[in-house]
Amino acid sequence: MEVLKVNLKNAGYYDKKDAIKDIHFSILSGGLVGLIGPNGAGKSTIIKSILGLMEDVDGDVTMGQGSKYAYIPEHPTYYDELTLWEHIELAKAVNEIEGDGYYQEAEKLLTIFRLTAEKHQYPGSFSKGMQQKLMIIIALLIKPKLYIVDEPFIGLDPKAIKDFINLLKEEQRSGAGILMSTHVLDTAEKMCDRFLLINYGNIIARGTMEEIRGQSVSDGSLMDCF
Numbered sequence: 607m608e609v610l611k612v613n614l615k616n617a618g619y620y621d622k623k624d625a626i627k628d629i630h631f632s633i634l635s636g637g638l639v640g641l642i643g644p645n646g647a648g649k650s651t652i653i654k655s656i657l658g659l660m661e662d663v664d665g666d667v668t669m670g671q672g673s674k675y676a677y678i679p680e681h682p683t684y685y686d687e688l689t690l691w692e693h694i695e696l697a698k699a700v701n702e703i704e705g706d707g708y709y710q711e712a713e714k715l716l717t718i719f720r721l722t723a724e725k726h727q728y729p730g731s732f733s734k735g736m737q738q739k740l741m742i743i744i745a746l747l748i749k750p751k752l753y754i755v756d757e758p759f760i761g762l763d764p765k766a767i768k769d770f771i772n773l774l775k776e777e778q779r780s781g782a783g784i785l786m787s788t789h790v791l792d793t794a795e796k797m798c799d800r801f802l803l804i805n806y807g808n809i810i811a812r813g814t815m816e817e818i819r820g821q822s823v824s825d826g827s828l829m830d831c832f
């Protein structure tokens with residue numbers, strides 16, 4: 607089952623509609639797709655377009671029937687006036703999640719990510735890595751059919767990276783589709799089934815990492831990114 611189908615053309619900033627030129631791909635249930643490419647290639651713009659955060663994008667984005675999605679942003683976002691636990695409560699209410707199992711799961715994730723002691727503190731006082739962990743915990747609690755993850759490893763300690771990968775793989779095995787933008791290629795290579803190599807707003811190669819390396823050999827400068 608397709609959880610995401612993307613067909614985007616001509617998106618950008620201000621009057622320049624060239625950050626995305628022609629991007630089309632889909633993600634199946636249980637698929638983990640890595641979005642890779644050099645700085646400025648268009649990866650974040652693709653993610654923003656999928657989330658409906660870009661103006662005047664041509665084309666369309668379809669999420670599978672009933673596909674609830676969770677977005678883990680590159681830069682954590684939070685409410686200054688809410689504590690960590692209140693963020694968790696808010697996510698339950700907004701996503702209309704029933705039952706107390708949610709809170710048990712939340713406690714478990716707080717333990718895994720070593721945030722139990724900070725439960726009643728405000729995320730504004732956290733380090734970037736701790737804020738990122740909160741974004742991850744909330745996404746996992748929502749149990750979406752689709753994860754959209756932008757540069758998840760930056761700022762995370764090695765244990766958190768390992769735990770996050772394991773939890774994400776578990777979600778994948780349960781049928782979630784995942785789109786993950788990253789520069790951490792060795793980790794991505796172990797995780798993703800398929801990659802999309804982006805450059806100047808286009809997909810210039812797609813497939814396994816081995817296939818991508820083969821396809822992008824013609825562009826010497828791009829190979830420096832691997």
Ligand code: ATP
Nearest residue numbers: 619620625643644645646647648649650651652804
């Ligand atoms: P990185 O790996 O550095 O995060 P990226 O692949 O995510 O890069 P984007 O951030 O999508 O790349 O950038 C694509 C193009 O859009 C670049 O030419 C960039 O300069 C431009 N761009 C991105 N954000 C803005 C903005 N807020 N205003 C104007 N131009 C932007």
